[in-house]
């Protein structure tokens with residue numbers, strides 16, 4: 001984990017490992033401080049807070065959660081303890097308690113054999129420590145775009161969901177040319193998508209591209225710029241079009257995944273997570289409502305099958 005200064009009073013806390021749950025955070029050291037997202041567990045969030053404390057004496061007054069996935073907000077309690085205001089979209093708060101619980105992840109990590117679809121997932125989880133997490137949803141809820149004044153520096157909280165998840169918010173600092181995207185951008189790593197739609201995700205990326213930011217802090221992966229936004233938008237468009245062809249041809253979701261020629265996208269880490277996008281595309285083609293819960297067991301099963309398929313081809 002490393003602290004990078006990206007503006008006069010603006011920092012990113014980056015986890016260079018792009019594997020599952022290795023998320024990024026941001027910090028604006030103005031107006032009492034505004035942090036964007038925590039890490040997935042308490043030890044990593046404590047490390048992050050220690051890094052921020054090297055540039056700010058006081059605990060941050062505000063924390064924004066970009067969305068409800070645990071790798072962006074399961075450290076919230078460490079901020080609540082110091083009286084930090086926790087801000088998120090209403091749907092972020094609503095979905096917060098619908099995630100698998102930290103206790104379930106502890107059990108998965110400690111189980112001898114979790115069964116086929118969750119094997120790889122459990123292996124990735126073991127890099128984290130899910131003990132002692134108390135789910136602490138945001139309490140200052142926003143419904144639409146909101147401006148926070150940080151001693152004259154404006155932070156624009158833009159609601160762009162339901163895209164990667166129902167309650168996606170990105171944080172834009174117009175005068176700095178900086179955007180913290182949460183998981184609207186995965187950079188150099190293959191995106192996962194939950195409840196939401198392709199159209200909204202693509203529109204969200206286009207909206208951020210139009211802001212012409214100089215620095216983009218992705219939810220996962222290294223610092224980016226508009227090129228990174230464009231690359232993910234084109235990936236989503238490419239996969240969606242290929243999936244439509246497969247759907248109309250009558251291929252199963254697994255066959256549809258194998259049908260996609262990844263080309264340059266094969267270089268992104270965990271290419272097998274393509275299964276998440278295929279699944280969501282098929283749900284859309286079948287007319288399933290965007291907020292219908294994703295069948296994670298089935299999708300992780302196809303992630304594992306695609307991983308084996310790529311390994312056999314390599």
Ligand SMILES: [Zn+2]
Pocket residue numbers: 021023069071072183219220
């Ligand atoms: Zn994430």
